[in-house]
Amino acid sequence: MQLKPIGIIHSPWTEAEGTPIQPAVARGVEGEVEVFPEFAGGLQDLEGLERIWLLYWFHRAAPARLKVVPFLDDTERGVFATRAPCRPNPIGLSSVRLRGRRGNFLLIAELDIIEGTPLLDIKPYAPWFDHFPARVPDWMEKAWAGPKVKVADTRFTIPEKK
Amino acid sequence: MQLKPIGIIHSPWTEAEGTPIQPAVARGVEGEVEVFPEFAGGLQDLEGLERIWLLYWFHRAAPARLKVVPFLDDTERGVFATRAPCRPNPIGLSSVRLRGRRGNFLLIAELDIIEGTPLLDIKPYAPWFDHFPARVPDWMEKAWAGPKVKVADTRFTIPEKK
Numbered sequence: 081m082q083l084k085p086i087g088i089i090h091s092p093w094t095e096a097e098g099t100p101i102q103p104a105v106a107r108g109v110e111g112e113v114e115v116f117p118e119f120a121g122g123l124q125d126l127e128g129l130e131r132i133w134l135l136y137w138f139h140r141a142a143p144a145r146l147k148v149v150p151f152l153d154d155t156e157r158g159v160f161a162t163r164a165p166c167r168p169n170p171i172g173l174s175s176v177r178l179r180g181r182r183g184n185f186l187l188i189a190e191l192d193i194i195e196g197t198p199l200l201d202i203k204p205y206a207p208w209f210d211h212f213p214a215r216v217p218d219w220m221e222k223a224w225a226g227p228k229v230k231v232a233d234t235r236f237t238i239p240e241k242k
Numbered sequence: 243m244q245l246k247p248i249g250i251i252h253s254p255w256t257e258a259e260g261t262p263i264q265p266a267v268a269r270g271v272e273g274e275v276e277v278f279p280e281f282a283g284g285l286q287d288l289e290g291l292e293r294i295w296l297l298y299w300f301h302r303a304a305p306a307r308l309k310v311v312p313f314l315d316d317t318e319r320g321v322f323a324t325r326a327p328c329r330p331n332p333i334g335l336s337s338v339r340l341r342g343r344r345g346n347f348l349l350i351a352e353l354d355i356i357e358g359t360p361l362l363d364i365k366p367y368a369p370w371f372d373h374f375p376a377r378v379p380d381w382m383e384k385a386w387a388g389p390k391v392k393v394a395d396t397r398f399t400i401p402e403k404k
Contacts, residue, residue, distance in 0.1 A: 081244070081245035081246070081299050081360065081362075082243070082244060082245070083243035083244070083331050084243070084330065085332065086330050086331065087299060095329070096397040102370060102371050103371075106372045107357065113380065117310065119330055121308035121309060121320065122308040122309070122320045122321040122322040122323075122330070123320050123322055123323075124309070124319065124320030124323065125319040125320045125323035125324075125344070125379065126265065126320065126322060126323045128377070128378065128379030128380065128381075128382075129323070129376070129378055129379060130376040130377040130378070131374055132322075135297075135331070135333055135336065135382070137243050146281065146284040147283060147284070147286070150359075157286065157287040158283065158284045158285050158286030158287045158288065159290045159364055160284040160285055160288060160294075160363075160364040160365070160366075161284075161285075161286065161287035161291070162287075162352065163365055163366070163368075163371065167284075168246065168248050168281055168284070168363070168364050169245050169246065169248065169297070169362045171297055171333070171363055173278065173295065173297070173298075173335070173365060175372060175374055175376075176296060186363040190394075198243065200243075200331045200333065201322075201329055201330070201331050202322040203322065203325055203331055203335060203390070204323055204324065204325070204371035204378065204382070205374065205376050206325075206376070206378050206382060206386075207375070207376060207378070208266045208386055209264050209266065209325065209337075210265060210337060210372065211263075211373055211374065211375070211376070212293055212337055212373065213366065213369070213373070214291070214292040214293040214337075214367050214368070214369060214373070215290070215291070215292040216290065216291055216292070216366065216368050216369070217287065217289065217290030217291060218290065219287070219290075220290075220291075221273070224368075224370055239247055
């Protein structure tokens, strides 16, 4: 099971610290998805989608841990109950807003991803597939409703190689 | 970018043909997610989540194509505008219902995944991260609203190795 990058995500966020932790708290943040020319044929028909899923490789994530203290929490949680990047398979998933397309570049908004992140896949966000009412545990409700600022720090990140 | 399976998905669907194409049309279909014991520590705190994302490897998918005719359509579309499995990185994404947990096994429902599929990741489905109103193109609206039965056939599948 070998992955290949199909593109690169270009973002105003160059460091984990201060990057919004989810698209929902990244209103107004714009960027571009560069899809390598050999995959650009697969972009046909994206027009008319308001949102797309980006799947990407957490290239700056620290080695996997099974227990993490999530950004908005003070308690250790199982990593699969969180969206922390230091996962056994460090694949990220974000539903971003699609603003337009220029050839093999997609213009996107609500971007919570770091500059230079390798892109793995693009999927349409469709209500029948992805839009469910769903309860979450109390600890997660409280963390999201709490006063902490919803941006990342460096707890899950390795320093950039110079 | 090398993946490792963290578990296996156990499902009543043993062949692509006839498998529901999405969780939304797999009501009542139950199965189990077996997480390998070395990763079971990451399952803590999943209790209380109504839905989880499963990320998995489309192990039966045909080689990648950039243009596909989706299951409910008669027209070729760019693969990134569809959820077809024959993608450059054949990663599947399904929001399934979490019914419970027995040690390193999760009991799930609304299962649209084939028996024996390698599991890559589990993430919480949380409304703030994943639940957006979102327009889709007319062709997609029409395909989903149309009369075709929402189950797979073999168009994207390779025969099982005996």
